[in-house]
Amino acid sequence: MADITLFAGLMFADAAGIAIPGEYEALAEWRSKVSELPSVKHRSGQNFEPEDLRRLGF
Secondary structure (H helix, E strand, C coil): CHHHHHHHHHHHHHHCCCCCCCCCHHHHHHHHHHHCCHHHHCCCCCCCCHHHHHHCCC
């Protein structure tokens, strides 16, 4: 649950124009690894699959 909350918070920070400070290398690495997980990559808005677009009505 904490991973989901942190990942969503970082996505919000991106939208708000807030970058991860350079000295937080472990956080940036963690985010990179988590963003490549299929469960995140295909369901967090990073990638849309054809079935996602159909479900959304596009």
